[in-house]
Amino acid sequence: MIRDEDILNVDEPELTASERLYFPILVGMRTTFRHIFKKKITVQYPEVQRTLRVENYRGVHRLNRDADGRVACVACFMCETACPAHCIHIVAGESPWEDREKYPAQFDIDELRCIYCGMCEEACPVDAIELTPEYDLVGRTREEMIFDKEKLLEVFDRTNGVKPRKNPKITGYVATGRRNGSEPPRPGAATS
Amino acid sequence: MPRESRGGSPCHGAGTDRSADMPKINIDNEAIECRPGVPVLQAALEAGRDVPHYCYHPGLSIVASCRLCLMEMQLPHPKTGEMDWAPKLFPSCQTPVKDGMVVRFDSEKVRENQRECMEYFLLNHPLDCPVCDQAGECHLQDYSFKFGHSESRMVDQKLKNPKKDIGPRTLLYQDRCVMCSRCVRFADEVSGTHELCIVNRGSRAEIDVFPGLPLDNALQGNVVDICPVGSLLDKDFLFKQRVWFLKATESICPGCSTGCAIRVDHHREVVQRLKPRYNPGVNDWWMCDEGRFGFKYVHDPRRIGRPILRRGGEVERPNWDDIPEIVTYRFEQAVERHGVDKVAAVLSPMMACEEAWLLAKFIRSVAAEATLVNGFVPVDGDDQLFPAGCATDEAKFTIRREKCPNRRGVEMIVSALGGNACAFDEFVERAGKGDFAAVWIVGGYPKPWVPKAMEKAVGEFRFSVVQDMFPNALTEVASLVLPTCAWVEREGCFVNHAGRIQPFERAIEPREGAKRDGQYLFDIAGHSGLYTGERVREMMAAEIPAFAEIAEAPAVPVHQH
Amino acid sequence: MMSLLEDQFWFSAALALVIFGAMMTAVAYCIYFERKISAWMQDRKGPNRVGPLGLLQPLADGGKFLLKEDIIPANVDKPLFVLAPAIAFGLGMIGFVVLPWGGRVDVDGDGAVDVIAQVADPGIGLLYLLGIGGLAVYAVVLGGWANNNKYAFFAAMRSTAQMLSYEIPMGLAILVIVLMTGSLRLEAIVLSQLGGGNVWNIVHHPLAFLILLTTLFAETNRTPFDLAEAEQELIGGYHTEYSALKFGLFFLGEYAHMITGSGLIVVMFLGGWHLPWVPGLRPEDVSIGAMVLKMSVLGLKIAAFLFLFMWVRWTLPRFRFDQLMRLSWKGMLPVALALVCYTTWLVYVGRATDIRWTLGGNAVLMAVVLVISGVLGSPITGRQAHMPAVRMFASRPAR
Amino acid sequence: MNEALGYIVLGALLFALGVVGFLSRRNLIVIFLSTEIMFQGVIVNLVALSRLHGNVQGQAFALFLLVIAAVEAGLALGLVVLLFRRKGTLDVERWSSMWG
């Protein structure tokens, strides 16, 4: 609800005579003219590359692996839900591993549709999806730019040295296990 | 969703007529008028209150085991006789309403009980919502958010229970279970098959099946629906899609002539699952597995997707825009050459009433003496009554032998329009004798249906339009094959075995290249614009007054589950 | 060969060829410099990948325009859709023929003037340019209408209204000089500005110069009047649906228009090929060398104006459409009309070329404008409506 | 035969075509265009005759004619827009409602 007192009346300022006659245009012209002779800040890209802050740059996604080298994703669809660009498509399946309930049988990200907002990273309960500092993303076809699970895992293999996994201890939600089992892997430690 | 329940009673037992002596009770200082005999919980739910409950289900017996719905109630003080709040809490699901009763749910005592209960339910819960299919429609989630503690005080190791395969279509995740016993009661009271039981006691209590007797009855899918948490899960839908992505469309099951009210949950034009809707007197809260899993043919790649036109020996793919002209021209030609009575239209009981009516009107407009045929009615065995082995009048649920949704509707239309009409067998017989030169045959059955005699008779037709879903002997030779949409791609109404006219909505788009039956029949019948069931129903109702009365399933109270 | 060129017809033909070639190159390089200058003004380097210093960029751009898919959308009016860019380009390319490029020339060196370095010198030279300006509207109207896109059509309406509106002050500003000079011949206008105590017309009529300059910006659809380029706020202009070569033709037409317009303003106000105190640029210098020198001077002046066009483009924001119309009808039209009336009076009393009277009149008019705008209290182009700004939670306590 | 005859015949032809268009077309705007064609014919004739007579009076009249044409176009199109807004059609036959 916007109340009347929330509305601010902003009047235009009174103009001076010179402003009314558009003389300040000349000031602007002088500014731009001076810039012609200023030092250029262009970075000649492939030859010269800027260094990025690895921790928070939002580039190509990767799918993290857990300690056993398996995909860490549990196919909970949280990223797909959070994605404002609808660029993530997951097909879940029953996981082939004992300690895991669900896993992504397919995991596609349309990198062309993605807006690199990082919502998926925020939403992921197991820190399986992360954005890497890789930004030179090119492809010749649209199909090429739809990254599937293998490609995303590859990105992880490639970038693991540059940006280590945030929390490698989380390896998914465990639903099976023995009653009174000795050392059951702890789930996400979200509550309890 | 409107909060008042229309027509019937969402409570178990027969709904009583609204009479003058409706008890008035006072919930949280608010006077509420309710139907006699219902539990306070039901009255509160119908009044729009969100009272947490797990074990209570209006279709099942009451056990008052979850203790979540406890309320405070005023009773006469044992010494003074004055009405005062009783020191102990009462289960609102087990307390029937009584005129003048004063209860409250908004006291600290009640809330404290709800918090404690929720903490107890979550003691051993694995909190694996991200991988649980119930997430999004889970009452454990909702209630712990609304009524529970934000954290658990338990420091011990949680119990781990392995998931159990309790039947060919159902999985049991015991550690998500809240022991409401709805599933057990369902197997006992509705399906009458008694497969489920509770084993062990106290914190070790578990739902289980008897050894060698898996949960495998014709209604077992309902236990997944009534399970308030993610404990019982449907293998068919397992991990398919998260429920918050699903779009729900209200529909009617076409599996048999019961006409269960269902909800089609679909995502990106793919039907993901079917769920029953409350429809008193028809299917109540339930539906059968046959209907529940019977939608798979919708996405069968073998379905006919485009019209096929055979002209001489050539096969063409006609444009949808040209079809009304082709059809009209060819039928008029047939009438001219062979006579007005040589035309017939077979109206399939799989069609919606609107479609059948449009087709019948069209055929009668090109040939006034055309024969309208009540289409082939597939029949399978006998009616199955539930609870298993009960008498007909005691049945809580019936699976009918007629495996089509709309025999009554088609018959109503054919008889209302009058003129030449015949049954399907008679049609096949006469067709074999060459009585018909131009026919329009509608199929649309999910299973192969063409009788042998029919296959022989097809050679006699000079011009035939066949509307069907799968290729068969008819579509192989028909002059014009029109694809039929599955019911989820159409809209209209079905008339069930008891004459209830129930409308259903369109859930998904027809596959590429196809067009909705209603729409092309609408075009062919010479109307312009968009086909909607409602629009055609209005036209029908002007001629056949019976169709003015539509039976829609009543809305369920908001917080009922 | 020389003797052939002594004939005005063949000389004109040769000149036309040379200038046409030069124009084409210039137009291509205009795009290059546009990009370069915009880059410099934004502290960037600009195109520098294709060839040394990126000098082959126009070739690459041209190749791109040629090779891109030429989309003709469905349901367009095809003949008109194709015709519109052709009109834009064609009209842009024929304007230069009446510009006096190098005065009178003695081709064979016998001291007698043989030809004039102008492709054509009709008695109505200026009207020819105005006529071309008038016809250029068709490219806009047809382009916007033929592509069957309502946004493009709106844009075409906007652009047409803009062009028609700005043609009026433009014509009046030109009329001031025509009244002063008494001729529609461009060469005569150049000659009237030099020698014998004469000064460039800009000194006589700075206001007319400003008006002509402003209208040229509008006529060529350049910033700050480039609503046709406003993709974000107005879904582009009349050429929204054009692609590849057809779009390129619009693009080239715009630059050709700029060159012709710069030539016009240079000839009208800045003495054409004349520079004061520079030998060899007098009307009496008729050698071939002098012609080349004169042509280079004119070319340089045009280049300076092109730079001004680009400079302004990368400095100023766009006018809103109503502001733009108001500037023309309420701002420039009255001033131009007053100037014309005043000059007419000057002609009547025989002081049309007296700098005291012309410049003085301009100064007085300027003062009047200042006073009026001071009284009115707002710029000629009007102001924003009172728009209450909404700040959510303005009254709520901050946490 | 004088050279001016060619111009006169041309002007006459243009005028004739204008008359034909004016009488036969049903679109209001095209009808006005036809009148403009007639103007063109007249202008050609005026200029040709002016040359024939060796003075510029004809040309001066041609200029006045231009003024008339501009005035006509402005007013006529204003009316057309008004009428179109009222009836949604440019068909003159729909505008013959004054036939009593």
Next chain:
Amino acid sequence: MNHWPTLVYGLFAMGALGVYCLLPRAERSMRAAGAVLGAAALAGFLVLFARYAVSPQGSGVVFLVSGAIAIAAAVKVITHERPVYSALYFVLVVLAITPLLILQSAEFAAAALVIIYAGAILVTYVFVIMLAQQSGAAHYDRQSREPFIAVLAGFLTTAVVAAGIMELPVPAGGDPTAMGGEGPSNTEVIGRVLMADYSAALEIAGVLLLIAMIGAVVISRKRVPTEDVVESRTPGMIGREVPPY
């Protein structure tokens, strides 16, 4: 020489028939025949003029070509089904007439014709057509009313006038070539004539234009009910005042 009138009338008749067939109508074949007939008549005129009336060299060629274009375009104006094209062919008529006027030493009139006719009047036409008639040809553009009578009327009148013209003697008063060559330019002469001889008419023309402008504005302005423009709340009354930015 005696065939001249007969030939001219014959061509007139042929052209008339061609135009009659070309006028908007349902039958395509008839329009095609009309096009052939019209083209033939035009060609006949060209031959006739090239033979008798003008020298087929120099300016004569310009006359023939421009004249032919003008006539053909004019026929298109009155016969085209789509008004936009009609208007555009009109532009072509104007552009084709321009060189003819220049040939007749009427440079100023030619320039004025282009600037005012093509640059202003026809743009307005094109605009109104585009605004009023967005798509294709309307039914009333595909059908002409009374084409026969129209053609008859138009061409008969012209034929009568032409007959009159051809009887006229060449006026002896002026020298047709007097205005070429050196001397005051055409613009100057016209200016003098307009200002000296017709100054009153010129003023009246100016006033006429002004009246027309005001009239057009008044006619085509949309009448907005005044209560709609009254603001419900003056902006200053809402909210808090803050200093200007």
